Amino acid sequence: MTGVLAVTMGEPAGIGPDLLLALYAQRRERQLPAFAVFGHAGFLAARARRLGFDIAIQETDSAGAEAVYANRLPVIPIEGNVADRPGEPEAEAAPAVIAAIARAVEATLAGDCRAVVTAPIHKGALYHAGFRHPGHTEFLAELSAMGGPPKLPVMMLAHGDLRTVPLTIHVPLAQVPGLVSHELIVATLRVMAHDLRARFGIGVPRIAVAGLNPHAGEGGSIGREDIDIVAPAIAAAQAEGIDAIGPLPADTLFHRPHWRHYDAVLAMYHDQALIPIKTVAFDEGVNVTLGLPIVRTSPDHGTAFDLAGTGRASPASFAAAIAMAHRMTAERR
Numbered sequence: 001m002t003g004v005l006a007v008t009m010g011e012p013a014g015i016g017p018d019l020l021l022a023l024y025a026q027r028r029e030r031q032l033p034a035f036a037v038f039g040h041a042g043f044l045a046a047r048a049r050r051l052g053f054d055i056a057i058q059e060t061d062s063a064g065a066e067a068v069y070a071n072r073l074p075v076i077p078i079e080g081n082v083a084d085r086p087g088e089p090e091a092e093a094a095p096a097v098i099a100a101i102a103r104a105v106e107a108t109l110a111g112d113c114r115a116v117v118t119a120p121i122h123k124g125a126l127y128h129a130g131f132r133h134p135g136h137t138e139f140l141a142e143l144s145a146m147g148g149p150p151k152l153p154v155m156m157l158a159h160g161d162l163r164t165v166p167l168t169i170h171v172p173l174a175q176v177p178g179l180v181s182h183e184l185i186v187a188t189l190r191v192m193a194h195d196l197r198a199r200f201g202i203g204v205p206r207i208a209v210a211g212l213n214p215h216a217g218e219g220g221s222i223g224r225e226d227i228d229i230v231a232p233a234i235a236a237a238q239a240e241g242i243d244a245i246g247p248l249p250a251d252t253l254f255h256r257p258h259w260r261h262y263d264a265v266l267a268m269y270h271d272q273a274l275i276p277i278k279t280v281a282f283d284e285g286v287n288v289t290l291g292l293p294i295v296r297t298s299p300d301h302g303t304a305f306d307l308a309g310t311g312r313a314s315p316a317s318f319a320a321a322i323a324m325a326h327r328m329t330a331e332r333r
């Protein structure tokens with residue numbers, strides 16, 4: 001697999017543009033693989049000036065980006081109304097934010113780029129502008145399906161050997177019990193088992209499944225979902241040869257000696273999965289989407305409007321996302 005990594009510009013009012021510019025400025029000392037930014041060139045130049053970066057930007061296409069990268073930041077131009085106003089999201093920028101993601105996926109599916117690394121989007125700002133996907137994860141699945149029915153995308157947060165997956169993602173907590181189903185658990189375990197092998201090189205991945213209820217239901221006295229739904233789904237996955245165990249109490253599962261026995265944890269909802277990673281590794285955690293025909297990674301943090309345009313945001317998680325996308329595609333170059 002040849003070419004650059006496709007980095008999307010993300011929410012212009014957030015820290016994503018600051019970080020990708022900072023990483024380009026530090027590309028040599030960090031030994032970063034070549035990347036191109038799918039974004040608005042004028043906006044990126046303005047943000048670079050604001051932050052005091054002496055970065056030359058060159059508009060190009062995916063094929064020309066690798067040759068440009070050594071001396072100029074390659075930008076695959078996305079047109080639109082994108083202003084340099086840190087901390088002030090504007091609905092007019094939303095079409096360019098969305099188009100940057102769509103174009104990056106298109107180029108990667110076509111084999112012109114190696115993988116997609118997304119800068120954070122502000123979900124509220126995009127919903128306001130009519131974006132109908134909960135987040136990148138579901139949008140990427142739809143784009144990757146190229147008009148067919150989307151496959152199940154699975155969100156994983158990863159740092160070292162701690163890897164967590166939320167079964168349900170951006171849904172109100174009140175809806176979670178109704179969404180925890182036999183089919184979704186088995187399908188998610190299949191994707192995890194497959195991609196832990198294919199993307200992470202783990203021969204026989206061991207997956208722990210967290211219970212939905214406190215103490216995994218305490219034998220049914222604190223909710224029956226773990227007995228009626230989660231346990232039978234794990235048994236069905238085991239019958240297919242997937243090394244899954246549970247349901248285990250979510251609070252003690254993340255006690256360090258415990259999670260080290262597993263290659264990944266399937267949690268039942270967003271915060272159950274993301275809090276452990278963001279507690280131990282907010283600076284270096286990576287969000288990686290499983291179940292796609294392409295590699296997609298992202299920093300684990302969001303748009304941090306409070307830091308945008310200040311130069312104070314840490315690029316470490318973004319750098320880790322780039323490094324993971326590089327590792328996952330390097331052996332196929």
Ligand SMILES: NC(=O)C1=CN([C@@H]2O[C@H](COP(=O)(O)OP(=O)(O)OC[C@H]3O[C@@H](n4cnc5c(N)ncnc54)[C@H](O)[C@@H]3O)[C@@H](O)[C@H]2O)C=CC1
Nearest residue numbers: 119120121122123124298300301302303304306307313314
């Ligand atoms: N992959 C994506 O597109 C993601 C998008 N988001 C979106 O970001 C928006 C804001 O979300 P929040 O919950 O406020 O989380 P956030 O991660 O943007 O900020 C939480 C706190 O962490 C700090 N922080 C974040 N990144 C940092 C960095 N690189 N260096 C230093 N400090 C940093 C912020 O200043 C803030 O105090 C929401 O719209 C959310 O949906 C959140 C996570 C991922």
Ligand SMILES: NCC(=O)COP(=O)(O)O
Nearest residue numbers: 134135136137138287298
């Ligand atoms: N909390 C994780 C997050 O918001 C990232 O979602 P996505 O945009 O990667 O689907």
